[in-house]
Amino acid sequence: MNIDSIQNGIVIDHITAGNAMRIYELLELDKLEAAVAIIKNATSNKMGKKDIIKIDAAIDVNLDVIGFVDPDATINVIRDGKLFEKKKIDMPETIINVVKCKNPRCITSCEQELDHVFKLTDRKKKIYRCIYCETKANI
Amino acid sequence: MRRSIIDIRDLSPSEIMELIGTSEDIIANPAKYAHKCEGKKLGTLFFEPSTRTRMSFEAAMYELGGHVITMAGAGSSSAAKGESVADTAKTVSCYTDIIAMRHPKEGAAFVAAKNASVPVINAGDGGHSHPTQTLADLLTIYREKGHFDNLTVGLCGDLKFGRTVHSLIEAMSRYTGVKFVLISPEELKVPGYVKKEVLQEKGIPYEQTTDLETVLPTLDILYMTRIQKERFFNEEDYLRLKDSYVLTPEKLVNAKEDLVIMHPLPRVNEISVKVDEDKRACYFKQVLNGKYMRMALILKLLKEAGTI
Numbered sequence: 001m002n003i004d005s006i007q008n009g010i011v012i013d014h015i016t017a018g019n020a021m022r023i024y025e026l027l028e029l030d031k032l033e034a035a036v037a038i039i040k041n042a043t044s045n046k047m048g049k050k051d052i053i054k055i056d057a058a059i060d061v062n063l064d065v066i067g068f069v070d071p072d073a074t075i076n077v078i079r080d081g082k083l084f085e086k087k088k089i090d091m092p093e094t095i096i097n098v099v100k101c102k103n104p105r106c107i108t109s110c111e112q113e114l115d116h117v118f119k120l121t122d123r124k125k126k127i128y129r130c131i132y133c134e135t136k137a138n139i
Numbered sequence: 140m141r142r143s144i145i146d147i148r149d150l151s152p153s154e155i156m157e158l159i160g161t162s163e164d165i166i167a168n169p170a171k172y173a174h175k176c177e178g179k180k181l182g183t184l185f186f187e188p189s190t191r192t193r194m195s196f197e198a199a200m201y202e203l204g205g206h207v208i209t210m211a212g213a214g215s216s217s218a219a220k221g222e223s224v225a226d227t228a229k230t231v232s233c234y235t236d237i238i239a240m241r242h243p244k245e246g247a248a249f250v251a252a253k254n255a256s257v258p259v260i261n262a263g264d265g266g267h268s269h270p271t272q273t274l275a276d277l278l279t280i281y282r283e284k285g286h287f288d289n290l291t292v293g294l295c296g297d298l299k300f301g302r303t304v305h306s307l308i309e310a311m312s313r314y315t316g317v318k319f320v321l322i323s324p325e326e327l328k329v330p331g332y333v334k335k336e337v338l339q340e341k342g343i344p345y346e347q348t349t350d351l352e353t354v355l356p357t358l359d360i361l362y363m364t365r366i367q368k369e370r371f372f373n374e375e376d377y378l379r380l381k382d383s384y385v386l387t388p389e390k391l392v393n394a395k396e397d398l399v400i401m402h403p404l405p406r407v408n409e410i411s412v413k414v415d416e417d418k419r420a421c422y423f424k425q426v427l428n429g430k431y432m433r434m435a436l437i438l439k440l441l442k443e444a445g446t447i
Contacts, residue, residue, distance in 0.1 A: 105265045107244040111223050114250065122336075132246020133267055136332070 009034070010061060011076040012053040017041050019070045020051030022139075026065045026098055032057060064092040068099075068128065069139055093120050095128065095137075103135040141444050143252035143259040144436065147270040147306045152313050154439075158274060159281050161435035162428070169202070175438060176205030176447060182235035183209045184227065184251075185262070186242040191404060191426060192262050192271070196239040199433035208235055228255040236446050237437060239271075240264075258440040260433075266300050271436065272403050273306040275429030279421055280311075280360060282428065283399045289316035295351055295384055296364035296409060298323040300371075303403040304364060305333055312343050319345040320354050324383045326376070327366070351384050356393045361386075363402045363409050387411045391419070401425055 015023060020038050029036050034057030044050040055061070058079070066073050067089045075087035100116045101108045108114045108130070118128040118137045128137035144150065150158070165172050181200040185193050197207045210231075224242065228251035231238055240251050241262040248261035248268070263269040280287060292311055294304050298321055308329070311317050319338065321329050328347065338345050348354055355361070363386055371377040385408055386400070402410055402422040414420050441447045 103245065105243075105245045105267075107224065107242070107246040107250055107264075110244060111225075111250070113223065114225075130246070132249050133265075134245075 005081065006035075006054055006056045006078050007081050008058045009054065009056045009078050010059065011055075011078060012061070012066060013050070013074045013076060014044070014047065015051035015053065015073045016047070016070050017049040017051055019073075020053055023066060023069050023073075024053060026069065027061055029053070029055065032059070034059075062098075063087065063089055064095050065098050067091050068095050068137075071126075091120055091123060091126065094118070099137050099139075101130040101133065101135055102138055103130065103133050106130060106133040106135060108132055141256065141258055142440060143248075143255070143261075144270050144440065145248050145252055145259075145261045145264075146268040147273040147310045149270070150274075155274070155277060155310070158432060158435040158439065159278055161438060162278055162431040163282075165431050165434055172203055172434065172438070174204040176200060176203035176441065179203075179205040179236040179441065179446060180234065181205060181207050181437065182231045182238045183207060183262075184231060184238060184240040184242075185210065186240075186247070187263075189241050189263070191429075192241060192269075193239075195426070195430045196260075196262060196271075196433055199430050199437060202430070203434055203437060205236075205437075224250045225254040227251070228253075228259065232256040237441055237444075239433075257446075258444055260436060260440070263302070266302050268306060269302050270306065271429065271433055272303045273310050274432035274436065275425055276303070276307050276362070276401060276403070277310060278428040278432050279401060279425045280399065282424070283421055284359070284397075287311065287314040287317070290314075290359040291318045291320060291357055292360045292362065293320040293322055293351075293354060293358040294329075294362045294364070295322040295386075297327045297366045297380075298329040298364070299327040300367055301364045304329070304362070307362060308333060309337055312337050312341055317343065319343065320358060321345060321347045322349070322351050322354060322384070323347075324349060324380055326380060327383075351386075352390055355390060356395065358398060359395065360399045360401065361394070363400070363406070365402075365405065365407055365409055382408065384409055385411060386414055388413050388417065391417060394419070 037054040039052040041049045071091045077085040095118050096115050117131045121127050121129045200207050224247050232255045237258045239260045239262045243265050245265040245267035248264045252259040298304050366381045368377050398419045400420045
C-alpha cells in the first residue's frame with residue numbers, strides 16, 4: 001500500500017499495532033486541516049506488525065501524549081522531503097489534561113476547573129495514577 | 140515549613156513511632172500539654188456527616204488549650220453555593236492555624252492542602268484515605284501488643300470500600316513478620332491493586348477467606364469493619380451483604396487469650412454488644428487513642444509550621 005511521502009511534517013513510526021487511533025485521538029489530530037494518514041497493521045521486521053501516523057504539516061506534537069500511550073514509538077521530523085530529526089520518546093513523569101480520571105468519586109468529577117493530573121507510579125508496568133484519588137489512568 | 144497529612148504514607152515509620160511516643164507522654168502527663176496550643180485555632184471542615192472524627196479532633200484541640208472553629212456541614216456552607224474546595228481552603232486558612240477536613244470526594248483533602256496556607260489533615264476523603272484513623276489503630280495495636288512485628292492481622296467485613304482497611308494494610312506492611320488474613324464476602328474482597336502493589340510487591344504473606352470462624356484462632360488482631368451503606372450505588376447489594384459477619388462471644392471461644400478486637404466504629408451489628416464485656420474488646424480504647432494521636436499530630440504539624 002502506498003501513501004504519498006510528505007514534504008514537511010511528522011511521521012510517528014513504530015507504534016504498537018492497535019495504538020494509532022488512541023494517539024490520533026489524544027493528539028486531537030482530527031482538528032487538523034492538514035492531511036493525516038493512519039496506517040494500521042503495517043508489516044515490520046522488528047515488531048511483526050506496527051501502526052504509523054503521517055502528518056503532512058510541521059506542527060508541534062505533544063511528545064508526552066505519545067510517551068504516555070506508546071513510549072516505544074519513534075518520531076521522524078521531515079523537512080523538504082528529507083529526514084531532518086529523529087526524536088526519542090520517554091515516558092513522562094506527569095501528564096496534565098491528556099486523559100480524564102474515570103473515578104466518579106474523584107474530586108475532579110465535580111470540580112471542573114481542576115487539572116486532570118496523572119503521575120507515573122510504576123515505570124516497568126507503565127502505570128499512571130491520578131494525583132487526587134490514585135485511580136489508574138486508562139491508556 | 141507547612142506540611143499536610145493526606146495519607147498514612149506521608150508519615151515514615153520513625154515519625155509514626157515519634158507520634159506514638161508523644162501520645163504516650165500525653166496520656167501519662169496531660170497537664171504538660173494543656174496549654175501547648177493556647178491561642179491557636181483548628182478549623183474543622185466536614186463536608187459529610189461525622190460524629191466521632193469531628194468530635195475527636197475538636198476534643199484534641201481543646202485538650203491542647205486551643206480553640207476550634209467549625210463548619211456544620213456542606214448544606215450550610217459556601218460549598219452549597221458552589222464554592223470550590225480550593226477557595227474554601229484559602230479562605231479558612233485566613234481564620235485558622237490548622238485545618239482538619241472530611242469530604243465525600245476522593246482527593247479533596249489533597250486539593251485543600253495544595254491551596255491552604257496552613258497545614259491540612261485529611262479526616263477522610265471518600266473511600267480513599269483516613270490517616271488519623273490508621274494512627275488510632277496503630278497506637279491501639281502498639282499499646283496492646285507492645286510492638287508491630289510478627290503479628291497475624293485479620294481484617295473482616297467490607298475490605299473493598301473500607302478505606303481504614305487499605306490504610307492499615309499499607310501501614311502494617313512496613314513491619315517485619317506481619318501476616319494478613321483477609322476475611323470478606325466474595326463481592327467485598329480487597330481490591331486487586333492493594334494485593335498486587337502492597338502485599339505481593341513487598342512479598343507479604345496473606346490468606347483470603349470467607350470463613351471467619353475457621354481462621355479466628357490464628358489471629359493476634361481482629362479488625363472488624365462495617366458494611367458501609369454510603370459506598371454502595373445499589374441498595375439491593377447492600378441489603379444482601381450487610382449481615383455477612385457478626386462477632387459473638389460464642390465465636391470467640393477458640394480465639395487467642397490475647398487477641399485484640401478492633402473496629403473503626405460506628406458499628407451496626409457486626410460486633411454483638413455482648414462482646415463489649417470481653418477484655419479483648421479494644422474498640423472503645425481505639426476511640427480514645429484516636430484523640431491522643433490527633434493531639435500528637437496537631438502538635439507535630441504546628442511545630443513544623445513554626446506556629447507553636
